[in-house]
Amino acid sequence: MPAIEVDGLTKWFGGTLALSELSFEVRDGEVFGFLGPNGAGKSTTINVLLDFVRPTAGSAAVLGFDAQEHSREIRARTGVLPEGYRVYERLTGRKHLEFAIESKGVDDDPQALLERVGIADAADRKAGGYSKGMAQRLMLAMALVGDPDLLILDEPSTGLDPNGAREMREIVRAENERGATVFFSSHSMEQVEAVCDRVGILRAGEMVAVDSVEGLRDSLEDGTTLRVTVDRIDDDALAAVRALEAVSSVKIGGSDAEPTLVVGVDGSKTAVLGALEDHGIEVRDFSTQEASLEDVFQSYTTGSEVEAR
Amino acid sequence: MSADTTPGDGSDPTATSARAAPSGDIGTVSFQSVRAVAKKDFQDSIRSWLFLFLSVFFFSILVFPTVLLWYLGGDAPTAEATTAGLVGTVHEVTRLVIPVIALVLGWKAIAGERETGSLKVLLSLPHSRTDVLLGKFVGRSAVLSLSLFVGFFLAAFVVAILFGGFDLADYVGLFAVSVLYGLAYTSIAIGLSSLTRSTTIAGALAFGVFVLFYVVWETMLVAVDTLVQLDYLPGVEYTVTGPGGDQIALERPHDIAFLFHSFDPGVAYRSVLSFVTSVAEQDPGVVQSMEEAFGGSVPLFLQDWFAIVVLLFWIVVPLAVAIYWFQWVDL
Structure with missing residues (x-):
């Protein structure tokens, strides 16, 4: 049984299409990164899973329960770190956890949970005085109450410093080892690639890619991209560069006055520059760029083709 | 509703409410959840000074007239020191301040909570x-009732000492009916608050309801009566026997105007008080003329006990409508 099963989910807000026949599955026991730029529909999807909003069409099932019909069952087994929340200003951190513990009908120790997220010393302070990062840690602690089968974390790194984000990832890993499925959204690949088994990339309400992190990495054809700005270009020089063993692709860009070669290289870059100079072409400038998963993400989410809406 | 995806179709509540009644746990009530939410709300929404302020306030609106009545003794033309x-x-004051x-x-x-997003924290937990x-x-x-209780309880000592005696039934009656009245307006307030995610609109609705009930609704009967007397509206004609044995033809507004009037929570509050306590709200002459106007016996919706039904109506219905409505909205 998949932990989350989304099927043909469509959501209109007035005249705006937020989700367009979105379908995907989160397997039991995995850490699934739900990626997309802001406004892609990540929070809308999560809001449907938690029954905060009702879909226009399609269905969603969480832990085998229909998200609309059995929302209470779902939320009893799920820990949630919502997005765009606000803490209860006049309740202390401890009161927040006591409320979550009472609501879930479990007997966790508030202090232990607060220690786990690193805000134990602020336990008896009112949450209204917490920083954004502390509030985020408090919400994470509330999500962990009752050892949930599923964690739904909406942009969990928001407001956290790099150290906080690392601790967040450690908790995600530990919860996953305990047996929990983790579904978390982010607008940045960096947050996701270190912990996720699989990644889904959402763009304008549609899933444009679902793959394992390794799979996405494999889709990176070229190890390094070399950009060479030259004074001119001719076919012989181009052929010579293409003929090099280390070169996997060559594209021509830039302007006529200053053409640029974009060369995918998996080996010696000086060979490329040497081949150009051998053909009497002046290299004016060059730069190299390591390809990363961020590039994959970028290519999926900022592609120049116009989407029919 | 068909599952097509025409724009605007999803966020329109009239369209979604046409769907079949949900069969799962939507709208189910868990006693534990209600208690947890109520406790959280009590702790979060109430600054301790507010509770203290309300208690002192209710104490003063009881003690001030007590001292006044005691000081004036039996000289006061309308009220006795009892x-x-x-x-x-006091009920003239509470009728205004409790709403x-x-x-x-x-x-x-x-x-x-919807505007700030803290409702998401609440509904991330397993509450319906x-x-x-x-x-x-x-x-x-609880906030309103407890502060009423504290105020009434403490003021009871002052009342007992100054009046040298104490009618427990009347005093507890005023307290109990005031609590009911407070519940009715709390239900109305919560109901209105659930209709919108904008606190500005919620505030405007609350203010509007106050004006509607306190100003408009109460004066409607007078307005209708005036229009009837001026023959702008049809009324009900009846005759009374005058002092000299003459038959005098009179006209009163239709029953519906009286029914409408009796549904004003403030009117109901007064009526229940006169039913529960020994305060005769209407003097016998008024009662008699009312009976004559309705041909011998006052219809049930004008009898004082009916006002309890009206108060219960205002406790149950706004909340019930809100519960139904709130099932369908996107947060």
Whole structure:
């Protein structure tokens, strides 16, 4: 049984299409990164899973329960770190956890949970005085109450410093080892690639890619991209560069006055520059760029083709 | 509703409400959840000074007239230095301030949490939306009722000492009916608050309801009566026997105007008080003329006990409508 099963989910807000026949599955026991730029529909999807909003069409099932019909069952087994929340200003951190513990009908120790997220010393302070990062840690602690089968974390790194984000990832890993499925959204690949088994990339309400992190990495054809700005270009020089063993692709860009070669290289870059100079072409400038998963993400989410809406 | 995806179709509540009634746990009530939400709400929504302020306030509106009545003794033309006299004086104040306090306590209950996003914290936990509304109602009602209790309890000593005696039934009657009245307005406040995610609109609705009930609704009967007397509206004609044995033809507004009038929570509050306590709200002459106007016996909706039904109506119906409505909205 998949932990989350989304099927043909469509959501209109007035005249705006937020989700367009979105379908995907989160397997039991995995850490699934739900990626997309802001406004892609990540929070809308999560809001449907938690029954905060009702879909226009399609269905969603969480832990085998229909998200609309059995929302209470779902939320009893799920820990949630919502997005765009606000803490209860006049309740202390401890009161927040006591409320979550009472609501879930479990007997966790508030202090232990607060220690786990690193805000134990602020336990008896009112949450209204917490920083954004502390509030985020408090919400994470509330999500962990009752050892949930599923964690739904909406942009969990928001407001956290790099150290906080690392601790967040450690908790995600530990919860996953305990047996929990983790579904978390982010607008940045960096947050996701270190912990996720699989990644889904959402763009304008549609899933444009679902793959394992390794799979996405494999889709990176070229190890390094070399950009060479030259004074001119001719076919012989181009052929010579293409003929090099280390070169996997060559594209021509830039302007006529200053053409640029974009060369995918998996080996010696000086060979490329040497081949150009051998053909009497002046290299004016060059730069190299390591390809990363961020590039994959970028290519999926900022592609120049116009989407029919 | 078909599952097509025409624009605007999903966020239109009239379209979604046409769907079949949900069969799962939507709208189910869990006692534990209601209690947890109510407790959280009580702790979160109430600054301790507010509770203290309300208690002192209720204490003063009881003690001030008590001292006045005691000081004036039997000289006061309308009221005596008795518990009944006190109830007769105080209820004019509570009839105004309880709605104001209940609306002020409740208008942000749901809209405020929706606007800031803290409702997401609440609903990330296994509470149904109905649990949240009921929990909020219990929480806010508790604030009002407990401060009423503290004020009444402490003032009781002053009343007993100054009046040298104490009619427990009248005093407790005023307290109990005031609590009911407060519950009715809390239900109205929570109901209004659940209709919108904007606290500005929720505030405007609360203010509008106050004006509607306190100003407009109460004067409607007078307005209708005036129009009837001026023959702008059809009325009901009846005859009374005058002092000299003459038959005098009179006209009164239609029963519906009286029924409408009796549904004003403030009118109901007064009627229940005169039913529960020994304060005769209407003097016998008025009662007699009313009986004549209705051909011998006053219809049931004008009898004082019916006002209890009206108060219960205002406790149950706004909350019930809100619970139904709140099932369908996108947060």
